[in-house]
Amino acid sequence: MNWTREAYRVYRVAVSTELQSRTAAHPVKRARAPWKPWRSTIGLKVAMGVSGILLVLFLVAHMAGNLHVFEGRESMNDYAAGLRSFGEPLLPHESLLWVMRLGLIAAVAVHIVSAVVLTRRAMQARPVRYASKKPAKGESRHAVATMRWGAIVIVLFVAWHLMDLTWRTVNPVKDLHDAYGAVVATFDPERWPVTVFYLLALVALGFHLRHGIWSAVQTIAGPNTRWRKRTQAVSLAVAVLLVAGFAIVPLAVTFGLVS
C-alpha cells in the first residue's frame, strides 16, 4: 500500500480513535516573535490587572473630588483650581494634573491594548462556535458579557465625558474655571438624555468593576479560595460605592438639590 498522508489518516482513524487523539500530527503554526513572559496570556493579564487597579484608584479620587459639588460653587471651583495650581510656584502650572493625566493615559493604553490582544487570542482559540447554548454555571458568569460589552460603553462614555466636562466642546458653560457651572448645566433636567446616558454608563462601569477588581487580584496575587471569596465581596462593595458616589451628583442636579 502506498502510504500517502491521507491513507495514513484513514488507517489511523479506522484502527484506533483513542490512540489517534494522542498522536495526530499538528499543523505547523506561523513563526511568532520570541516568547517573553510579559507577552504570554498571564503576562498580559497582569498588565491589564495592574493598569485596571490604577484606574480604580483614579476613580476613587475622582468620585471623592466630585462630592465638592455639594459644598457649593466656590468649594468645587476652588478644588478644581487647586488641582491646577498644586505646588505652585515651586512647580509649573498644572503639574499635578499633567502627571495624573500622563499616568492615566498610560494606564488606559496598557489596559486597552492588553484587553484587545487577549480578546483576539480568545476568539482565535474557538474558531468554530457551539451549535447549542449552554446555561452559564461559573463563579463569575456575568463577566463574559459585562467585561467586553461594558468596556465599549465605558470607552464611549469617557469620550463624551472629556468633550463635556474637560474640553467643554458639548457643554454650554465654556468658562474653564467654572467646573461647578458646567456640571450643573450638563445635568440640567432639560438635557435628561445626557443624565440617562451617564447613569447607564455608570451601571456598565459597576459591573465591569465588580468582576474586574477581584479578577485583577486573582491574577496578580493568586489568593487561595477563602481570600478569593473575600476579594469578591470587596470588589462588589467598591463597585457599588463608586457607582453610588458618581451617580449622586447628576441625580442631585436633576432633583434640584444642586443648582
Add this chain to the structure above:
Amino acid sequence: MKLSLRIWRQPDADTKGEMVPYEIDGVSEDASFLEMLDVLNEHLISEGKDPVAFDHDCREGICGACSLVIDGQAHGPQAATTTCQLHMRKFSDGDSIDIEPWRAGAFPVIKDLVVDRSAFDRIIQAGGYISAPTGTAPDAHAVPIPKQDADAAFNAAACIGCGACVAACPNGSGMLFMAAKVAHLGLTPQGQPERQTRVLGMVAAHDEAGFGGCTNVGECSAACPKEIGLDVIGRLNKDFRKAAIRAA
C-alpha cells in the same frame, strides 16, 4: 426512551462538519450516555452507514478519554461527572439532545466527536513532570509534607486531563488543566527543583498551542468532572509572576 439527537458529523479535520439529526428508540434509562451511542452506532452499522466516532477508554470516570459537549455542557448536565459516568436517567423520554465535540482551535477535530488533545501532552512535556532518581519506591514517610499541602496537591492531582475545562471556557483557555498540574507538583517537595522552569515552560507551550487566556469566569471549574477549583489558577498566576520576575 425515545430521543431525538443532533450529532456533529465531520469526516476529517479538513472537511466542514455539520449537526446531523438521528432518532433513537428503546433507550434504557440505566444505559450510560456512551452505551446509548453504542446502540445508535449498531443501528448505523446494520444500515451500512458510518458509525459516529467518539473517544472513550475506561468508562469508569478515571482515564479522561471520553469527552462530548452535551446540550452545550462539557460532559453533560450532571456536575462532577464524566460523560461515561452520565446515565440516561438524567434525561426524559422525548428529549432532544445536541452532541458536539470539544470546540477549541488547539483541539482540532479528527473525526466527528473525536478531537486531538495532544496540545495537553505538549504542555506536560514542557514542564509537567519531576526529575527524580529511579529505583525502589522510597518509604512513604521519607519526605515529610504538611497534611494541608498533601491534601491540596492530591485534589489538584485528581485532574484526568480530559479537556472539559477548555471546552467550557468562553475563551478556549487551557488554564485550569495547566494550573492543576502546576499546583499538584508545586505543592510537593519533589516538585521544587523545577518549579520555576516548569511554570514558564508550560505557559509558553499553552500559548503556543493556541489556547486563550483566562478571564476568571469559572466555567472551567463548573464543568470539571474532578471539581478542580479556581484556586489552582491563583497558584499558577503566583508561581508565574515569581518565576517571570526571577528570570528577567
